[in-house]
Amino acid sequence: MIKLRLIKFIAFLVFASLCAVVAQSVYGQDSKTQLQNKKAKIEEEINYTNKLLDETKKSKQVSLNQLVLLNKQISKRQELIAAINGEINNLDHQIEETNDTINHLTSTIKKLKEEYARMIYYASKNRNAYSRLMFIFSADDFNQAYQRLKYFQQYSSYRQNQVRVIKENQLLLNSKINLLEKQKSYKLSLKRTEESEKQKLTSEKNIQDKTVKSLSQKxxxxxxxxxxxxxxxxxxxxxxxxxxxxxxxxxxxxxxxxxxxxxxxxxxxxxxxxxxxxxxxxxxxxxxxxxxxxxxxxxxxxxxxxxxxxxxxxxxxxxxxxxxxxxxxxxxxxxxxxxxxxxxxxxxxxxxxxxxxxxxxxxxxxxxxxxxxxxxxxxxxxxxxxxxxxxxxxxxxxxxxxxxxxxxxxxxxxx
CATH class of the missing domain: 2.70.70.10 (Glucose Permease (Domain IIA))
Incomplete structure (x- = not known):
């Protein structure tokens, strides 16, 4: 007969997989949204400061106001780079979790398939209808015969359910593999953005030095x-x-x-x-x-x-x-x-x-x-x-x- 502990074990594997996926998804999405909102706000402030700097540049003379705005711009640029770094670190954590989930799902599917293979093997050896009937009728009493009949029914239902669980986990695994590819692609995009912002920061610091030198003469x-x-x-x-x-x-x-x-x-x-x-x-x-x-x-x-x-x-x-x-x-x-x-x-x-x-x-x-x-x-x-x-x-x-x-x-x- 199908042992109860085996059913519980497989149910636990499926439940654990789903819990891990849901927890990762909720945590990752919340953190990502917060970091992206912060980054968007800083970028908005940088763009506005750029606009103000352009207005001051219409005057041919270097002014203290230009330096103040430039200092503000550099400070915001540093905040933006820090925010991007935070998003990259958060993404690294999500990638690690996704990898763990993929490994967990792969292991779960392997166990489910092994168990299903054993069931198919057992079924192939006992697929003769006459043997099943003999097994039922050889019972000591009516109650035992009824229990044996229920066993065959539950066994068939369990096999069908096992196929469904394997398919569900396989779909989940495929979606996580796709997610991992997207996460890696987004991380690469963030790294490029970070490098671009660092170059802009270097350029702004050079302008800052020149502005300070020019103003120091006054x-x-x-x-x-x-x-x-x-x-x-x-x-x-x-x-x-x-x-x-x-x-x-x-x-x-x-x-x-x-x-x-x-x-x-x-x-x-x-x-x-x-x-x-x-x-x-x-x-x-x-x-x-x-x-x-x-x-x-x-x-x-x-x-x-x-x-x-x-x-x-x-x-x-x-x-x-x-x-x-x-x-x-x-x-x-x-x-x-x-x-x-x-x-x-x-x-x-x-x-x-x-x-x-x-x-x-x-x-x-x-x-x-x-x-x-x-x-x-x-x-x-x-x-x-x-x-x-x-x-x-x-x-x-x-x-x-x-x-x-x-x-x-x-x-x-x-x-």
């Missing part, structure tokens, strides 16, 4: 512009601090007139509506939209070494977003325009209050809002100024009361 001019920028930044910071102090003073006076308890020292006196607005703003930390529809962060928050002048650091109270000519600045949340002003190096500046939060949009040309206007999320507030070198840059700051915040912690990581 050290005095760069230092002069840096000092001008620092003075302008201090003026902007003072203007914001004065505005905050004035808002706090007004709130304190209003509290005295109404006989209500004044706000804590150095705090805005917020109405219930402003408290709700502040809470909503804070609740969207990390999810607020960018102040531009498109662009790249060309200067981050905090202190950084100057890209050309050795031993000198620059400080940024916000972030600088370089974008295309004609692009607009937009409000990142509902609020009210509390001030518009003109400052050296920053051109038109718009300050929007969102309860206890302030957002500052600098280097605007044409304004679409004025003091007292209510604005909504993503509403256009002005066109960003473009200078003679082709640079279109928005300087953006975010304050919570008197405390300067890092805007990158508040806005979406990608648009």
């Amino acid at each position: 050290e005095k001019d760069l230092l002069k512009k840096l000092r001008e920028s620092e003075r302008a930044a201090r003026k902007l910071q003072k203007a914001i601090e004065d505005l905050i102090a004035e808002e706090i003073r007004k709130a304190s006076e209003a509290a005295k007139k109404s006989g209500t308890k004044p706000a804590a020292e150095n705090k805005f006196g917020l109405t219930p509506a402003e408290i709700k607005l502040s809470s909503n703003f804070a609740g969207n930390k990390g999810r607020l939209p960018w102040p531009t529809e498109r662009g790249i962060i060309s200067s981050t928050f905090g202190e950084h070494p100057h890209p050309v002048l050795r031993g000198i650091k620059t400080k940024n109270n916000g972030i600088d977003i370089t974008t295309g000519k004609g692009e607009s600045a937009r409000a990142i949340f509902d609020g009210e325009v509390t001030s518009t002003m003109v400052l050296p190096n920053y051109n038109n500046v718009v300050i929007i209050r969102h309860g206890e939060f302030l957002t500052v949009y600098s280097n605007l040309d044409q304004l679409f809002v004025k003091k007292g206007d209510k604005v909504t999320t993503k509403q256009r507030i002005g066109i960003i100024q473009a200078d003679d070198s082709g640079k279109t840059k928005l300087h953006f700051e975010l304050w919570q009361g008197k405390n300067i915040q890092n805007p990158e912690s508040w806005i979406l990581q990608s648009r």
